[in-house]
Amino acid sequence: MLHAIIMAGGSGTRFWPASRADSPKQMLKLVGDQTMIRQTSSRFGDLIPPERRMVVTNRRLVDGVREQLPELAEGAVVGEPCKRDTAPCIGLAALLVTRVAGDPDATMLVCPADHVIPDSAAFQAAVKQADKLIAESPGRIVTFGIKPTYPAEIFGYIQRSESLKAAGAPAYQVARFVEKPNGNTAAEYLESGDFYWNSGIFVWRAATILDALRERQPAMLEHLELIVDAWNTPDRDALFDQEFTAIEGISIDYAVMEHATDVAVIEAPFEWDDLGGWQSLTRRLGEDENGNTIVGKHLGFNTEGSIVRSSDDHLIVTLGLKDCIVVHTADATLVASKHDEESIRKVVKELEARGWSEHL
Numbered sequence: 001m002l003h004a005i006i007m008a009g010g011s012g013t014r015f016w017p018a019s020r021a022d023s024p025k026q027m028l029k030l031v032g033d034q035t036m037i038r039q040t041s042s043r044f045g046d047l048i049p050p051e052r053r054m055v056v057t058n059r060r061l062v063d064g065v066r067e068q069l070p071e072l073a074e075g076a077v078v079g080e081p082c083k084r085d086t087a088p089c090i091g092l093a094a095l096l097v098t099r100v101a102g103d104p105d106a107t108m109l110v111c112p113a114d115h116v117i118p119d120s121a122a123f124q125a126a127v128k129q130a131d132k133l134i135a136e137s138p139g140r141i142v143t144f145g146i147k148p149t150y151p152a153e154i155f156g157y158i159q160r161s162e163s164l165k166a167a168g169a170p171a172y173q174v175a176r177f178v179e180k181p182n183g184n185t186a187a188e189y190l191e192s193g194d195f196y197w198n199s200g201i202f203v204w205r206a207a208t209i210l211d212a213l214r215e216r217q218p219a220m221l222e223h224l225e226l227i228v229d230a231w232n233t234p235d236r237d238a239l240f241d242q243e244f245t246a247i248e249g250i251s252i253d254y255a256v257m258e259h260a261t262d263v264a265v266i267e268a269p270f271e272w273d274d275l276g277g278w279q280s281l282t283r284r285l286g287e288d289e290n291g292n293t294i295v296g297k298h299l300g301f302n303t304e305g306s307i308v309r310s311s312d313d314h315l316i317v318t319l320g321l322k323d324c325i326v327v328h329t330a331d332a333t334l335v336a337s338k339h340d341e342e343s344i345r346k347v348v349k350e351l352e353a354r355g356w357s358e359h360l
Contacts, residue, residue, distance in 0.1 A: 002131060003106050003206075004048040005093040006040055008057040008065060008113035009080060013348045014277035014341065017332035018309070021360055026113035027064055030275055031284045037113045041069050047124045048109065054096065055113070056080065056089045081241045087255035088220055088247050091213050094206040095228040106206045107131060114275055115199070116284060122270040129168035130203035133264050139211075141257070142203040143174070145196025145265040146272045151186035154276055156198035156253070158265050159189075166266075174263040177253060196265060199272055202252075212256045220255075223247050277341050278307050278325045296328075307338065332359050 012025030019025045026036045034042070041053060050071040057065055059079030066077050078096065080089065090110055097106045109127055117123050130142035145158045156179055160172035177198065181189065189195035213221045223243040230239040257263065273283060282293040292303060296310025303318040308326045310316045316328055325341065327334040336344065351359050 001052060001103055001106060002048050002127070003097050003101070003103070003108050004041075004044050004053045005090065005097075005108055005110045006037065006053070006055045006113050007086060007089055007110065008037055008055050008061065009083060009089065010112070010114060012114070014344050015275075016344055016348050017327055017329045017334050017359065018311075022060060023064070024061070025275065027061065027068070030281065031116055035068055036115075036275070037065065038068050040111055040113050040115065041072075043111075043117060043120045043123055044109075045120055045124055047127060052101075054078065054093055056093055057113075058083070081244050084244065084247050084249035086252040087213070087217060087250045088224065088244065090209060090252050091217075091221060091224050092227065092244075094209050095224055096231070098206045098210070099228055100231050104207070107134060108202075108204055108206050108209070110202045110204075112200055112274075115201070116273040116275060117270050119270045126169060126266055126269055127203060129166060129171070129266055130264075132168075133164070133166055133171065133266075134203060134205060137262060138205055139208050140204070140262045140264055141208065141260050142264045142266060143257075144199045144201045144268040144272075146199050146268050148186075148190050148195065148197050151183060151190045152197065153180055153183055153186050155274065156180055156200075157186075157189055158196045158198050160194055160196065160265055164264055168266070169269040170267040172265050172267075174265050177257055196267065197272075199268060200274070209256065212260065216259055217250065217255050220247050220250075277344070278309070278327065279338060279341055281307055281309070305338070 008026050010024060010026060012019035015025045018028055029035050032039065044053065051073045053072055053076060055065050055077045057079055059081055062077050062079035094108060097108065098104045126144060133142050134140050156177065158177055159175040161175040162173050164171040164173060223246055226243045227240050230236050273280060285293050287293055290303060291305040292300065293307045297313055297315045298308045298310060299315065300318045303321045305323045306321050308316055308318065310328045314328050316326055318326065323338045325334060325336045325338055
């Protein structure tokens with residue numbers, strides 16, 4: 001059966017001050033009237049019913065996720081005691097699905113919690129196509145490539161090779177995965193037509209990913225197996241803390257994808273966006289006649305190319321502003337150049353260094 005795994009442990013620091021430790025971006029309403037994680041779970045529709053959905057998140061977010069996704073089965077929201085990247089997250093989910101949920105032949109759809117995919121029907125059709133590709137080759141890993149529209153430096157890339165005969169969207173064997181390129185290289189990828197943006201969404205049999213971790217990350221898998229062996233015992237929490245903390249964090253790309261030999265990429269038949277920072281709101285929400293993206297109550301004079309987000313009916317007035325980001329929250333306000341958005345990470349680190357945890 002098909003199971004959905006939502007990875008929701010990210011901190012979303014580039015969306016500070018709206019994104020905080022207790023309410024990171026996946027828990028926010030950034031695009032539309034639902035939170036990112038609510039949109040992600042709803043996207044599965046009837047294809048994957050709530051009883052076969054699981055969320056792996058930070059332990060401090062478990063109660064908040066349960067509130068937002070009350071339809072999930074008891075125990076389906078798993079809180080990691082610490083951050084160890086995506087490979088341990090996925091390995092743990094695979095073990096829980098096969099051993100605790102009792103589906104050793106499970107196929108897993110793995111999705112980040114913070115993507116925008118407006119067309120759920122097209123998304124579900126692509127997942128069904130991936131499931132069929134795996135049925136033809138059970139050890140295969142399938143991912144979804146986004147046809148690039150500009151030379152993005154913020155996404156990883158997938159290079160395709162020979163075409164696969166498959167009903168539905170175009171599908172190809174994967175030649176290689178490429179990390180985020182510089183501008184010139186990204187332009188070359190765009191011109192070649194052989195590269196996709198890496199969506200970070202995967203479909204595979206749980207047994208396939210566990211076999212790969214057993215081969216490439218045996219120490220990690222051993223820690224995870226000890227956790228799951230104690231899952232329904234009084235020792236669960238203590239072992240979870242002890243064994244998960246002992247794992248060396250690594251992404252699924254480095255742990256598995258770069259070494260896998262049977263990987264297919266489906267050219268995504270759905271619109272997709274990875275909300276990486278405040279400027280991504282412009283892509284989703286559009287601009288007014290002055291090139292501004294406005295969320296909330298705003299009065300602007302001689303204001304161009306800016307992103308303004310207010311909350312709680314708080315009025316923001318801008319005079320003579322150009323290419324800026326202005327974000328108001330109850331206890332912190334950000335005013336930044338759009339051209340220096342990456343420095344928001346530095347702000348978060350400095351707040352940590354100063355011990356100003358009330359703003360984190």
